[in-house]
Amino acid sequence: MRSKTFGSFAEAVADIPDGSVIGIGGFAAPGTPYNLIKALREQGAKGLTCVGNTTGGAHQPRMPDIASLVENGQVKKVIASFTAATRPTDVLPFTKYYESGEVEAELVPQGTLAERMRAAGAGIPAFYTPTAVGTELAEGRETRKFNGREMLLEYALPLDYAFVRAHRADASGNLVFRLTQRNFCPLMAMAAKVCIVEVEEDILPAGALDPDAVHTSGIFVQRLVKVPAAPEGIWAVRREERKK
Amino acid sequence: MRSKTFGSFAEAVADIPDGSVIGIGGFAAPGTPYNLIKALREQGAKGLTCVGNTTGGAHQPRMPDIASLVENGQVKKVIASFTAATRPTDVLPFTKYYESGEVEAELVPQGTLAERMRAAGAGIPAFYTPTAVGTELAEGRETRKFNGREMLLEYALPLDYAFVRAHRADASGNLVFRLTQRNFCPLMAMAAKVCIVEVEEDILPAGALDPDAVHTSGIFVQRLVKVPAAPEGIWAVRREERKK
Amino acid sequence: MSDNSARPIHASAPSGAPATGPVKGWDRQQMADRLAREFQDGWLVNLGVGIPTLCSNTDIGDREITYHSENGLIGYGPVLSAGQEDLHLVNAGGQNVSLKPDSVTVNHADSFAIIRSGRIDVTVMGAYEVGANGDFANWKVAGQKGGGIGGAMDLAACAKRVFIILEHVTRKGAPRLVPSCALPVTARGVVTLVATNYGLFAPTGQGFRVVELAPGMSFEEVRAATGAPLEG
């Protein structure tokens, strides 16, 4: 089997061209591919469309997130369920770039965002959902009644690349996530042409994972990079900071 | 916690009314709820709509299957991906009832059948698919082009009841399937108002299953019945027959 | 699953109103408690970030509630203190929660399948405004470009019941219970129960029916602070 394992984050993201559409997994910390985002910031690709639940929070210390790519001038557009925090007093690093018009954004309800990527990965070009009917997000858009209830037409959201973080992987790219680390990650893997995974544990030989307990099949996974020990592994930084 | 465990298959199916829409899990033998089908045949509900991949094969010995409910006069309509075998010389027990007009049938491509139940369980009233475009199944139906490709509109398929067979379950109804036993079972559980499960192993206390390795959450599962040892467990019958 | 029953009920002053001598109105925990007492045995409940989270502190006896978090967590227990937490396990607010014996994790599409298919018995959310017509607004403030939706629109459109917790008036004293929302709505006609620091209310279409007044609040006082007709 051709190895899917890359020796560094830099190598794993080296060929990503300008203008790519990249899904960034994670919900809060779990599943967020901090190392891959950091590598992409160093790689420098521009004109990116980044898809994620959020653009990153206002927490200190700052972690590598979509907003950090925005700050680095690499992002043209963001597709997310937040362009601002729910609490008006929390100011997200991203928000000013959007408000000033430097970066475009498409605001999508979280479940619709997940389902649009699942649809892309399932060959479904479009589907109907009750979510957002009657809101500003549905203005001027196509709706249709099913069983008397108005539904909004939503389109698949395909990705060029998915960046995800998994707990375990085998050499053929089968992935297992731990607890709430899973979130958007399997859907982004399905929706993407190329899925790049940062893996917390040592990459296992094929056969080490229970076939019934794999969350993402290796047919959706092209590249694996082992997360090094702290402090390079980044995660630990936040853990240490939290202890203070 | 209110117990979801029933003492017998008869009790678990006792209240199923005439006219119910029932999904029957399984693909070939794995996942097929033979014991529940047998109990439903004894229970006698009529005017049923049965949903499954097939109506059952021509194999001997006959196992409890949708066709056996048809033979018993309980079925009004079948929704399946086969009303006849692919090989014209294989005559399915069901086919003659359909050809004579005694039972209606809706023939649905297998992936569309799975996705229609998944949609019902996911609150998606309808979706578009490339499958069956340009075929007899699409005649007179609504299609639409996405990215230049013609797609067929398909509707969610909700169920009143799902009958499935699982390998392990805990007392709260969380299910784990083994190997290809999973097939349609989790989708039928999602699509149904009431999911009834025949469980191969002893029903486990809550906490015995890895939360990351559960295939169907207990919130989709209402009733559990432990499959008794052979020969009551039925499965073993076929295994023994095969050895002859 | 009332694991939180031993937790103290917060006894802070009513928020949004000065603490003046005798108890007047509900504090944040009491607003949450009042809604939580509506939860029925066996319900699947989704709690929004902020005050709604406090509903899980309420003692509701032996009623079994399963909490659903939209990031793919079905069934979870109390927030854990620093050092005790599992960093792979967070609720929708990013708090490190604990597992229950029957907890299950799923991906985001499966989590919202549960929401969209109407299996959430109640979602409890904060809001800026609630309309007498059952609309509410909680994702965008006036004049803002974009906003913060998260899972709110999915939950609001699809849960069996939508309960709202909010301060009865703004900091400037303007009513938050209004005939119809001025802000962009999150969903239309879905709210069935609203807890404020002044009491518990039900939108009726034309106004708000008083289900219960908080201690020390008079009907007249609440009517004056409500933007839509108050029904006794």
Next chain:
Amino acid sequence: MSDNSARPIHASAPSGAPATGPVKGWDRQQMADRLAREFQDGWLVNLGVGIPTLCSNTDIGDREITYHSENGLIGYGPVLSAGQEDLHLVNAGGQNVSLKPDSVTVNHADSFAIIRSGRIDVTVMGAYEVGANGDFANWKVAGQKGGGIGGAMDLAACAKRVFIILEHVTRKGAPRLVPSCALPVTARGVVTLVATNYGLFAPTGQGFRVVELAPGMSFEEVRAATGAPLEG
């Protein structure tokens, strides 16, 4: 993953044609072998029930092929003999197959997500008829009410390539390679390669191009048995 390389190539007589002295045409295994040799390294392959299953017996050297079975099995190995089988593990034909080290199971919706999203590099199926226009028919015979679709329509509409294996003529000698199908089609314009007992052919729109003739078959002989123009 050519685990089947040690298996003998079947040496039965060409099916659908009498065994007359010198070798003439391909038998079922040889038809399957010829298509399997088109499989490229790394492909994800779905084999239909019947003759297509024989493709997994073919020795294609060190090319790694992953077999997908629509009942939710990604990666599987040879069919096991009675007594050795795991009754929870079947392929799409209901045969008890074996696991490979990287095998994964998924549910039916996830299995068809793989198919519908175009990730199957090739699906190999049997058919009653193939049209020069790339249509094919394999789910319903003439005059039949209903039929047997299974996963064929999903696979045919969505796989990157559709290869067909069928006897060149019917038992009555009528051609199965025709300008366009008389039977209800499974999908339109999708077939790129057809193996028959007479050789390997590619639909061109107007006719069929001969990619390779089976041993002992002449162009003229095949042309006479083909319902659409044969191109050299």
